[in-house]
Amino acid sequence: MxxxxxxxxxxxxxxxxxxxxxxxxxxxxxxxxxxxxxxxxxxxxxxxxxxxxxxxxxxxxxxxxxxxxxxxxxxxxxxxxxxxxxxxxxxxxxxSNTVVLIDGAVRLCATLAAIGEVGIITNGVEHIQKRRIASSGLGEHISFVATSEACGHAKPDSRFFAYTTAMARAFASHETIIVGDRLDADILGANRFGIESCWFNPDRLANASAAVPTCEVHTLHDVVPALRSLAAA
Missing domain, CATH: 1.10.150.240 (Putative phosphatase; domain 2)
Incomplete structure (x- = not known):
């Protein structure tokens, strides 16, 4: 990978x-x-x-x-x-008391944390998002949480992604990928910042936007195979 x-x-x-x-x-x-x-x-x-x-x-x-x-x-x-x-x-x-996990979330984060570093990027309220992550069981696999509240800029602003990648242990654009459900925030933000993206699209929506994902998946179980396919391409 x-x-x-x-x-x-x-x-x-x-x-x-x-x-x-x-x-x-x-x-x-x-x-x-x-x-x-x-x-x-x-x-x-x-x-x-x-x-x-x-x-x-x-x-x-x-x-x-x-x-x-x-x-x-x-x-x-x-x-x-x-x-x-x-x-x-x-x-x-x-x-923070009504957390519901998407199927496969914990296993996916654990798998990728064993390969590299997993970070969270969110436009949500910082202290609430951190409490929700702690309640979810994802926390042990997450290296850092970047919020728009702490940054002062929100996705898809490139300044948010510069802030985010500065929190990582190491950052190389060609070795970084964003996984998210929103074309207008996650995928467009990745496009603007010059990094790859994986569109999580469980409802199989059509992409009528200007955002261009590197790959698309319909379940979290599909993420690792999709990333391996990108590595082999």
Whole structure:
């Protein structure tokens, strides 16, 4: 295998953030005293959250603003008299207790850590992401965690990847690969920084973007064979 530095996105690549998000949202609303069906509220929250994350990644809003604004907008849209700041705090606290692993995540990280160095690259909240990694059982295989919060720049900004690779024991562009699910953040970031990428695409989505992955996999079990194929090419 030619790669010795493996940079993994965290949410929806190693951890099933969608499952964790839904559980945490339900727990948060329960703590705030809301009962009954919250499916419509959750769907609207997800859409608002996605739009705000895109704004954050473009530098238009801060992460502190995003964390509260997503709840404020969702509650306002549904006419709910609930405290968005309390919701934000409860939700973030619960995320580390609702960790769900993507199938094959621990084995993959253990395998690659025996070959080289595994790092996490995430636009998530630093102390929450580190707690989630600790809860997941992945921590012993992870060398470092690079967050946009600590860096000051978010994926796909090349400054984030320069910050990330400076944390590694050693960095050579031709020996580094990013594995992630997001074309607009992980794969495009890799393209801009001049390193290879592996698109984790479990839903087999079409790539209609400008991002060009070096390879594509549909399960985490496919990652090691794909990387070996790149080495043999």
């Amino acid at each position: 030619k790669h010795t530095l493996f940079l993994f996105d965290l949410d929806d690549t190693l951890l099933d953030f969608k499952a964790s998000e839904q559980r945490s949202f339900a727990l948060t609303l329960g703590e705030l005293g809301m009962r009954g069906d919250i499916d419509a509220l959750f769907a609207d929250y997800q859409a608002i959250n996605l739009a705000l994350w895109k704004s954050f990644e473009s530098g238009a809003v801060s992460k502190d603003f995003l964390k509260v604004e997503r709840f404020r907008k969702a509650f306002a849209q549904h006419g709910l008299d609930l405290d968005p700041e309390a919701a934000s705090r409860l939700y973030l606290e619960s995320l």
